Amino acid sequence: MNDDLRERVEREAEKHALLNAVKHESDADVGAIMGPLMGDNPDFRPHGDEIPGVIGGVVGRVNDLEYEEKRERLEELAPEELAEIEAEEEEDEHALPDLPNADEYDEVRMRVAPNPNGPWHVGHARMPAVIGTYKERYDGWFCVRFDDTDPETKRPDLDAYDAILEDLEYLGFEPDDVYRASDRLETYYDHARELIELDGAYTCSCSGEEFSELKNSGEACPHRDKDAETVLEEFEAMVDGEYESGEMVLRVKTDIEHKNPALRDWVAFRMIDTPHPREEASEYRCWPMLDFQSGIDDHLIGITHIIRGIDLQDSAKRQQFVYDYFGWEYPEVVHWGHVQLDAYDVKMSTSTISELIEDGELDGWDDPRAPTIKSLRRRGIRGEAIVDAMVDLGTSTSDVDLAMSSIYANNRDLIDDETDRRFLVREGNQVPLAGDPPAEANPPLHPDHEDRGVREIPVGDSVLLEPDDLPAEDAEDSRVWLKGLGGFRFDDGVLEYTDDDIDVVREEGVDVIHWVPAEESVPVRMRTMDGDVRGRAEPAVGDLAADEMVQFERVGFVRIDRQDDDETVVYYAHA
Secondary structure, eight states: OOHHHHHHHHHHHHHHHHHHHHHHTSOOOHHHHHHHHHHHOGGGGGGTTTHHHHHHHHHHHHHTSOHHHHHHHHHHHOHHHHHHHHHHHHHHTOSSOOOTTGGGSSSOEEEEOOOOSSSOBGGGGHHHHHHHHHHHHHTOEEEEEEOOOOSSTTOOOTTHHHHHHHHHHHHTOOOSEEEEGGGOHHHHHHHHHHHHHTTOEEEEOOOHHHHHHHHHTTOOOTTTTOOHHHHHHHHHHHHTTOSOTTTOEEEEOOOTTOSSGGGSSOEEEEEOOSOOSSGGGTTOOEEEOHHHHHHHHHHHHTOOEEEEEGGGHHHHHHHHHHHHHHTOOOOEEEEEOOEEEOSOSSOSOHHHHHHHHHTTSSSSTTOTTSOBHHHHHHTTOOHHHHHHHHHHTTTOSSOEEEOHHHHHHHHHHHHGGGOEEEOEEESOEEEEEESOOOSEEOOBSOTTOGGGOBOOEEOOSEEEEOGGGSOOTTOSOOEEEETTTEEEEEETTEEEEOOOOTHHHHHHOOEEEOOEETTTOEEEEEEETTEEEEEEEOGGGGGOOTTOEEEETTTEEEEEEEEOSSOEEEEEEEO
16 A cells, blocks of 8 residues: 555545544444445555554544544534534434425414314324424414314314313413414305305205215216306305205315315305304304315415324315415425324223213313323323423324323423422231331432432331231241331231341342331322322321322322312322
8 A cells, every 4th residue: 555545545534433433422433434434435445454454543543532623623524424414413303304395484384273172182282292393493483273163063162262272381382373263254254255256166055965976976066057146145145044054055166077076066164053152153154164264264374384184185185176266375284193092991082081071980171081181281290291202203194102101201201300209008007116116217308319308207106008018927037128217027917126227128138118107197099090099198298289299109200189178189190
């Protein structure tokens, strides 16, 4: 190998060593850079036996540099390759893919469009989690638009409007604006009139069965060729409430022979006799279908990107006909699959949950057995934990499974460090103490934070232990260590204080168990997904304020819900 070639090898080796070190934020490795080095420089291959010896010293010098020095040197030698690494790093920071064509818009504008027929279940959290995250990423804008134009089959719940906004706030997002579609009927009517004048819609009095037969055979409805003046007159009669439910609809003219029958002359407005529950909308009888209402609103509000379920692909296709008539540009669309949830016996369905509440099988929307956002909030799950789990699902068109364990893990990371420890004994057995044990136990409030101090638990004459923690009468070693109190030997139904050192735990494997004083402990009702669990806790639990989080040692994290006269009620979060 001549000097010129050696110099080239060293120069290329330095670049590849820096690329390897910066990309992986570690020391460069000779073996790892050999392949890329030889691939980029085929003329090095005849000298393959000499190359490792040459580059070994180069790699050593690179590894002696600090990380920032490596990046600065790489920017001198290979700025384009460094830019690629930085782009990959930026992409890796985002669990969500880039929105399509986002750079082509002055502002990314999105919408969360709930039907307010009840508070949100857990699956509903995915939309605001993703849209709120995109808003922050692109410094964009998003609104909540209540699509409440179906006062009959998906009848709005008057309490749900505020409940959904509260859920959104709990998840950590604040909309830039809030709309109620039921306030915008006149806007939809105006666009329907304009569509009729463009020969894009007609009134139809066919029965559902009659039109279905025509549609499926690709035949035009006999009302399709009405002149615009007649259609306008009949539409105004619809607006004035002169027709009964099912008597007249307004259809959008599409392609009656379209290969997808669902797109053929679809209904834009229908008559509904059931009054809307909102007083402001209760007089209306002519109501837009969701595809018409939503399509008009998306354009008027300036929505640039829509996220919707893969099962709603036909919605964009239907709305495209209306957009073509008006000469509008359709927003970018991202379709995704459904979220499926484990860990619950109750179906993740607003109507199902509502029925169970009405039947008295659930206490309410925040019952711990209900798969709702309100339930998670009452259990002490932070909104951020839910959002992170939802964002990690991405935007795949496939159905995705959400494990509640991922939400619990996120929440544990958020609350563990700040949550004090306490003892709870479930279904405890009372055991007398003997041998003059200390009058007070002082386990730490938090094992990792000595500065927080200790608990002061009065001991008394007897303690409560969980049945599984009691040593068997015939056990070879019947010793136990009552946490924060000391060592005992269980003999003839009594715990005899032994005054042992903690070394018996470390060196002899004596079990450490939790306990509460039999006399001064407080009754606790712990509400869980599997029903209520009763037990007794150390005395200080009875003085904790509502909303405070506690970890019952060896049981799990709970949220203090309230202090009743005869018990402390807590909601179980997770282990």
